[in-house]
Amino acid sequence: MNKSKQPTIIDVASEAGVSIATVSNVINRRKVPMAQETIRKVEAAIVRLGYRRNVMATNLSRRRSYELGLIIPHFGGYYGRFAESLEQKVHRFGYHLSVFSAAGMDAEIEQRHLEHLLQRRVDGLVSHGLAMSMQSTQQLVGVGTPLVIFNGWGWPGEIVQLAVNLDFAKASVEAVQYFLRSGCQSVIYVGKRNGMGANDQRIQGFLAGLGDSAESTVHALLDVGELGIAGTLDEALRLSGESRPIGIYTFNDALALEILALCHERGVHVPEDVHLIGMDNELYSRASYPAITSFDMPVDLQTSLVAAFLMKQIGEPLDEESAALLEEHLPRVQGHELLIDLDMIVRKSTMA
Amino acid sequence: MNKSKQPTIIDVASEAGVSIATVSNVINRRKVPMAQETIRKVEAAIVRLGYRRNVMATNLSRRRSYELGLIIPHFGGYYGRFAESLEQKVHRFGYHLSVFSAAGMDAEIEQRHLEHLLQRRVDGLVSHGLAMSMQSTQQLVGVGTPLVIFNGWGWPGEIVQLAVNLDFAKASVEAVQYFLRSGCQSVIYVGKRNGMGANDQRIQGFLAGLGDSAESTVHALLDVGELGIAGTLDEALRLSGESRPIGIYTFNDALALEILALCHERGVHVPEDVHLIGMDNELYSRASYPAITSFDMPVDLQTSLVAAFLMKQIGEPLDEESAALLEEHLPRVQGHELLIDLDMIVRKSTMA
DNA sequence: CTGTTAGCGCTTTCAG
DNA sequence: CTGAAAGCGCTAACAG
Numbered sequence: 001m002n003k004s005k006q007p008t009i010i011d012v013a014s015e016a017g018v019s020i021a022t023v024s025n026v027i028n029r030r031k032v033p034m035a036q037e038t039i040r041k042v043e044a045a046i047v048r049l050g051y052r053r054n055v056m057a058t059n060l061s062r063r064r065s066y067e068l069g070l071i072i073p074h075f076g077g078y079y080g081r082f083a084e085s086l087e088q089k090v091h092r093f094g095y096h097l098s099v100f101s102a103a104g105m106d107a108e109i110e111q112r113h114l115e116h117l118l119q120r121r122v123d124g125l126v127s128h129g130l131a132m133s134m135q136s137t138q139q140l141v142g143v144g145t146p147l148v149i150f151n152g153w154g155w156p157g158e159i160v161q162l163a164v165n166l167d168f169a170k171a172s173v174e175a176v177q178y179f180l181r182s183g184c185q186s187v188i189y190v191g192k193r194n195g196m197g198a199n200d201q202r203i204q205g206f207l208a209g210l211g212d213s214a215e216s217t218v219h220a221l222l223d224v225g226e227l228g229i230a231g232t233l234d235e236a237l238r239l240s241g242e243s244r245p246i247g248i249y250t251f252n253d254a255l256a257l258e259i260l261a262l263c264h265e266r267g268v269h270v271p272e273d274v275h276l277i278g279m280d281n282e283l284y285s286r287a288s289y290p291a292i293t294s295f296d297m298p299v300d301l302q303t304s305l306v307a308a309f310l311m312k313q314i315g316e317p318l319d320e321e322s323a324a325l326l327e328e329h330l331p332r333v334q335g336h337e338l339l340i341d342l343d344m345i346v347r348k349s350t351m352a
Numbered sequence: 353m354n355k356s357k358q359p360t361i362i363d364v365a366s367e368a369g370v371s372i373a374t375v376s377n378v379i380n381r382r383k384v385p386m387a388q389e390t391i392r393k394v395e396a397a398i399v400r401l402g403y404r405r406n407v408m409a410t411n412l413s414r415r416r417s418y419e420l421g422l423i424i425p426h427f428g429g430y431y432g433r434f435a436e437s438l439e440q441k442v443h444r445f446g447y448h449l450s451v452f453s454a455a456g457m458d459a460e461i462e463q464r465h466l467e468h469l470l471q472r473r474v475d476g477l478v479s480h481g482l483a484m485s486m487q488s489t490q491q492l493v494g495v496g497t498p499l500v501i502f503n504g505w506g507w508p509g510e511i512v513q514l515a516v517n518l519d520f521a522k523a524s525v526e527a528v529q530y531f532l533r534s535g536c537q538s539v540i541y542v543g544k545r546n547g548m549g550a551n552d553q554r555i556q557g558f559l560a561g562l563g564d565s566a567e568s569t570v571h572a573l574l575d576v577g578e579l580g581i582a583g584t585l586d587e588a589l590r591l592s593g594e595s596r597p598i599g600i601y602t603f604n605d606a607l608a609l610e611i612l613a614l615c616h617e618r619g620v621h622v623p624e625d626v627h628l629i630g631m632d633n634e635l636y637s638r639a640s641y642p643a644i645t646s647f648d649m650p651v652d653l654q655t656s657l658v659a660a661f662l663m664k665q666i667g668e669p670l671d672e673e674s675a676a677l678l679e680e681h682l683p684r685v686q687g688h689e690l691l692i693d694l695d696m697i698v699r700k701s702t703m704a
Numbered sequence: 705c706t707g708t709t710a711g712c713g714c715t716t717t718c719a720g
Numbered sequence: 721c722t723g724a725a726a727g728c729g730c731t732a733a734c735a736g
């Protein structure tokens with residue numbers, strides 16, 4: 001309530017019988033030499049009063065917030081794991097991470113969060129490939145605050161310092177070829193428009209993976225947004241006719257799981273009739289029945305790279321590990337984008 | 353980088369040829385009457401310079417941050433949904449919500465976040481029933497910032513203004529009695545220590561639900577933390593002997609799903625041999641095979657209550673809806689705790 | 705309607 | 721080793 005009751009550095013100073021500068025010094029453990037006795041007195045006063053430093057004042061004065069912002073579409077699954085991991089990483093550098101969710105790719109909310117973070121003068125920003133237009137983003141960010149994107153394609157270097165992307169295209173090639181090798185007579189990609197390019201990457205890989213087999217193999221790109229989940233499966237079955245097995249590759253595990261549930265319902269057997277591959281390696285791809293083949297997301301590597309890069313941009317000294325990591329990966333950057341491989345985890349859903 | 357390059361209110365003032373007070377006035381759309389011309393000039397200057405208000409300075413001066421803090425154990429599942437929902441609710445009141453994850457009930461990290469939020473002088477705090485000791489929390493919070501807890505039991509009113517809890521005990525009674533009514537010869541609770549009391553609530557309800565049947569029915573309280581997931585199922589089967597079906601009630605859907613996967617692996621049939629009930633109503637309880645009976649969490653109601661109550665504490669005027677909600681529920685508060693019912697969603701896993 | 709001014713709480717030279 | 725004083729960017733009386 002009455003915030004004004006919170007003790008300030010001035011109260012501490014007078015309580016300890018020293019000047020405010022001294023109090024500030026002991027709080028910040030500066031290199032300034034101080035008498036043990038002074039330190040003791042000040043610290044005692046701090047506890048006695050229950051003093052708690054006001055970060056807003058500190059930041060204003062320092063012109064630095066030691067705070068980073070993260071914007072994700074939602075807290076679940078991969079994004080949640082990403083946030084949690086990144087939070088820990090930046091903590092090692094003494095930074096805090098404020099996480100905001102854009103309520104599922106809602107451009108307006110995303111804008112609002114971005115603007116807020118900027119007004120708060122965060123030292124750096126991390127965001128998934130944003131839903132909003134690049135133009136408005138550019139306007140927002142301007143110069144100043146470093147921004148790094150994860151899983152976003154085609155962002156100009158003037159606005160995004162780096163994009164740390166998972167190689168969905170490559171993974172998709174692998175998925176399709178796995179289907180082909182296991183004798184699938186027909187392969188279907190079940191996608192989901194999300195404006196981030198992640199879907200496009202998968203489609204691109206899917207088609208590339210098909211290669212020469214494209215002509216001899218029934219294949220299709222379906223969109224759950226249009227057809228609904230049941231409609232999608234129906235369409236896949238219809239397109240495939242008598243061809244068996246059908247390889248169905250989905251945007252993510254959640255979709256794969258729903259398809260699987262529907263297969264059970266319709267008496268379609270997995271993997272006899274349908275081979276299924278998802279993406280994300282969620283708990284439920286491992287624990288479903290049958291277990292679903294999926295791709296594991298190297299979240300840890302991704303956040304390590306994001307954190308290290310951002311710290312470097314901000315001018316924070318890097319520890320050996322981070323420096324080595326950057327040294328290893330940065331040379332591979334192409335057009336401000338870095339690609340990280342995914343590992344396919346083969347499970348029952350693709351074992352004939 | 354060079355934060356000092358960001359334009360300030362002073363730059364805007366001189367650019368527009370007015371005083372800084374005037375600029376401040378137009379920015380804050382105060383009730384102060386102003387000439388249209390002045391407003392226009394200032395706004396033009398703002399865009400021209402790309403001015404963005406410094407929230408830290410604003411807050412410092414206002415002695416108010418219009419910011420709320422939320423601490424959750426992690427971003428996944430229920431907690432993630434809670435965060436997202438609360439974020440939207442408080443937004444309607446003009447507040448921002450900064451979300452921090454305590455890396456799975458880690459008391460130390462939780463403390464750090466709490467302290468940080470307090471240093472940032474947030475106007476209010478919401479947290480799940482905290483893992484840390486009540487004592488240290490008390491010390492942390494002291495007076496001043498209102499704190500509301502969700503799913504936390506036994507917190508003293510001096511430190512927590514309100515606890516908005518889901519009635520896990522009641523739900524557990526329902527689960528057990530459902531088992532009993534469907535002819536389960538043996539009922540097992542599979543719990544998970546989490547220090548929040550949520551497990552205790554379930555245990556309490558489980559035992560209460562058993563009632564007189566306790567003597568005639570094989571029953572047990574197992575803990576995955578001790579036995580591991582496989583060990584837990586083995587133990588449940590061992591304890592039950594030939595009794596069929598066995599009712600297994602788990603702490604949450606994730607656990608239920610893992611048990612289910614294990615049952616498939618061992619040729620234990622659900623629901624013929626084992627009836628399964630989870631908690632959370634996650635996607636994968638609905639889409640698993642067979643689908644798992646679960647309890648839906650009324651996240652929306654919970655966050656509405658949290659938001660409304662907090663706003664009231666802060667002294668923000670309530671809209672009709674919020675006021676009505678509070679009026680309806682507050683009378684039911686007992687010892688600073690409010691209980692919200694859960695809905696059981698019956699699915700195949702409990703249909704013989 | 706607009707401008708002056710005194711803070712908000714803390715950091716940081718720079719003297720002493 | 722300690723203290724005085726000048727900001728950091730903005731708000732909020734209070735005059736004019």
